[in-house]
Amino acid sequence: MNPISPRLLLVRGMLAGLFAGAAAFLVAYVLGESKVDAAIALEEAASAGHDHAEEGPVSRALQATAGLGTGTLLYGVAFGGIAALVFCYALGRIGRFGPRATAALVAGGLFVTLNLVPFLKYPSNPPAVGDPDTVVTRTTLFVLMIALSVLLGVGALILGRRLAPGMGNWNASVVASLAFVAAVGIAYAFLPAVNEVPEDFPATLIWQFRLATLGIQTAMWTTFGLAFGFLAERALVPAAAPKEAVQLTS
Structure with missing residues (x-):
């Protein structure tokens, strides 16, 4: 195995994070945005007869597409770089694992500590929920x-x-x-x-929103672990098989 180059792996981690951010965007758009729209509709219905707040400078349609995509991609790239640095430290120190297995363990560990454990204590809520x-x-x-x-x-x-x-x-x-x-x-x-959570707020909507939120993080870290494991292995493990084949035929 080649010596670890943090800069080399940082770039690959950010690239894998870009893929992970794209996967998170797809899950968020397909599973999460409909729940957000439903919560906003409930909030608007509850505020009927009261003064309505003016719509902000960014429309809801733009928030759900370009805004969501930009946010998830930047989020993925940032955490991809952080995870790559964690990988540099973990490789060879947490057991005799190769780059792919180490990347999977790092991604799983970061998912548990950064997302799953906090989520189970303080789960996310849709709009219109919370003081x-x-x-x-x-x-x-x-x-x-x-x-x-x-x-x-x-x-x-x-x-x-x-x-x-x-x-x-x-x-x-x-x-x-x-x-x-x-x-x-x-x-x-x-x-x-x-x-x-208000007593009259649909429990099913909250449950679906929280599952979608957890699904977004699961998709992101799963994609990162697979993509970065592949990229890190290509960078760290020399292509010995073709050289050996040349030596055998010469």
Whole structure:
């Protein structure tokens, strides 16, 4: 395997992130936008008879297409670069895994710590759900949950590495995973809950919106893991087979 070049892998990570952002956009447009439109329609129906807010400078149609596409692509490229740097550190340090397996593990770990764990505590809500006066508090709690999840994930990784020489890789990984789950459960118990869903808001719409949100992140990190694993392997593993074939025929 070739020496790791962070710059080389950073570019490939951002390229894979671009593919991941495109996949996230497709899922968001197909599954998520209809739920957003339905929530906006409910909000408008509930505000009938009251003063209507003027439409912003960007139309809803533009938000759902060009705005959504630009946002998801930039999001994918940014996190693709971050994930590539994490890959540079992880390769060879979390076990004897090749580039593809390491990329899959990095993508899975980032999905769990950055998206799944915070989502299970503070799930996303469609428009018209949530008190505008508590948006700062809710955002702070969500960011805090992300930070705690990342720190606990790093701690679980360190614990697994320290236990591996005496327990073996598999047993150490199981213990570290259980410790991570237990620590996350404690964080869930101590952090305040947020439930501002109106009683008359359709539960089915909320459930579908949250599944769509989780599906967007799943599509993004799955696409990134597959694409970056392929690109990283092409960059790091020399093409030895053609050279060997030439030597055998000479």
